[in-house]
Amino acid sequence: MLRALPPVILALLLAVLPLLATWTTVVLTLALAKGLAVLGIVVLLRAGQVSFGHALYFAASGYAAAFLAGSLGGGEVLVLLLAGLATSLLLGLAIGWFVVGYRYIFFAMLNLAFSMVLYSLLEKFFHITGGSDGLRVPRPTLLGMTLERAEFELGLFYLTLGLAVLAAFLVHRYLASPPGQALAALKTNETRLEYLGVSARAVFLGGYLISALLAGLGGTLQALVQGLVTPEMGYWVASGELVFIAILGGAGHVIGAFAGALVYEFVQIYAAAFAADVWQLILGTVLLLIILFASRGLVGMYQDLWRRGEGKEAAP
Numbered sequence: 001m002l003r004a005l006p007p008v009i010l011a012l013l014l015a016v017l018p019l020l021a022t023w024t025t026v027v028l029t030l031a032l033a034k035g036l037a038v039l040g041i042v043v044l045l046r047a048g049q050v051s052f053g054h055a056l057y058f059a060a061s062g063y064a065a066a067f068l069a070g071s072l073g074g075g076e077v078l079v080l081l082l083a084g085l086a087t088s089l090l091l092g093l094a095i096g097w098f099v100v101g102y103r104y105i106f107f108a109m110l111n112l113a114f115s116m117v118l119y120s121l122l123e124k125f126f127h128i129t130g131g132s133d134g135l136r137v138p139r140p141t142l143l144g145m146t147l148e149r150a151e152f153e154l155g156l157f158y159l160t161l162g163l164a165v166l167a168a169f170l171v172h173r174y175l176a177s178p179p180g181q182a183l184a185a186l187k188t189n190e191t192r193l194e195y196l197g198v199s200a201r202a203v204f205l206g207g208y209l210i211s212a213l214l215a216g217l218g219g220t221l222q223a224l225v226q227g228l229v230t231p232e233m234g235y236w237v238a239s240g241e242l243v244f245i246a247i248l249g250g251a252g253h254v255i256g257a258f259a260g261a262l263v264y265e266f267v268q269i270y271a272a273a274f275a276a277d278v279w280q281l282i283l284g285t286v287l288l289l290i291i292l293f294a295s296r297g298l299v300g301m302y303q304d305l306w307r308r309g310e311g312k313e314a315a316p
Contacts, residue, residue: 029156029160032258033160034222034261035218035258037055037214037215038218038257039214039258040212041257042253042256043214044208046187047186047207049186050243051111051211052111052236053111053113054115054211056234059234060087061084062084062229063122063135064083074141075138075140075141076141076142077140077143077224081217081220085217085220088219092209092211092212092213095114095212099208111239112236112239140224160221163217179203183203215242245264267282
């Protein structure tokens with residue numbers, strides 16, 4: 001029970017923070033949206049695989065929401081979210097059917113190749129996608145209500161927070177379920193899994209689709225809160241960023257996806273605000289120190305501190 005308290009406390013703190021400091025609303029929403037995409041990477045890491053192209057789903061769903069919102073003159077947030085999820089699901093099925101037959105570097109680079117194809121299309125088809133300038137996303141209604149910017153951002157934050165909590169719970173349950181255990185078996189002994197009569201391809205495709213849906217959900221939410229989508233959302237740097245955050249938070253940990261995203265987003269913003277000329281250097285140095293001195297990520301560092309605290313309490 002005590003180990004479950006930190007995630008609950010974190011969620012409560014996040015829920016209160018925008019009310020105390022309104023400037024954090026957008027930052028937290030962006031971090032949670034990115035955390036959802038990172039959660040998809042965590043699912044793949046459970047199978048011992050990593051994708052350097054998952055920004056494809058992040059960008060594709062964002063553009064799907066932008067196109068739909070533009071055609072509807074704004075639309076409804078929930079409808080746009082469903083459109084983004086449907087886009088990532090269809091793309092995940094089409095691409096996943098092909099890539100799940102490969103492993104390790106081949107799997108990683110094939111995903112990267114597909115994401116760069118999408119990036120090139122978004123850049124070149126200027127009259128449709130807006131090219132490097134991107135597309136503006138008209139502000140939609142939220143639960144049927146037309147809100148001013150500040151109210152919309154706050155409402156979208158709480159919706160994002162609720163979706164993040166729900167996604168974290170469902171992914172945690174999935175990884176602990178038989179399909180999730182079968183996914184982990186791909187990393188340890190795929191051949192034995194086949195001998196048991198379980199299709200490794202089907203198991204991996206299921207995990208891949210979940211990861212694509214999570215990335216798509218995050219991309220749609222980012223498009224809505226920014227009010228803009230650009231090809232950079234699908235660039236290889238964005239995919240690498242998702243993998244980096246997963247490692248920063250603690251590879252394989254559900255909570256680590258969001259902890260890593262929150263730390264990354266705040267360090268990036270503060271570094272850019274107070275040292276505009278060298279913010280990349282500051283960001284890289286801070287994150288490098290965390291990785292060097294916390295090799296198992298932020299969650300691993302917390303677990304080590306927890307064990308030390310328990311040891312001190314148990315000592316006479």
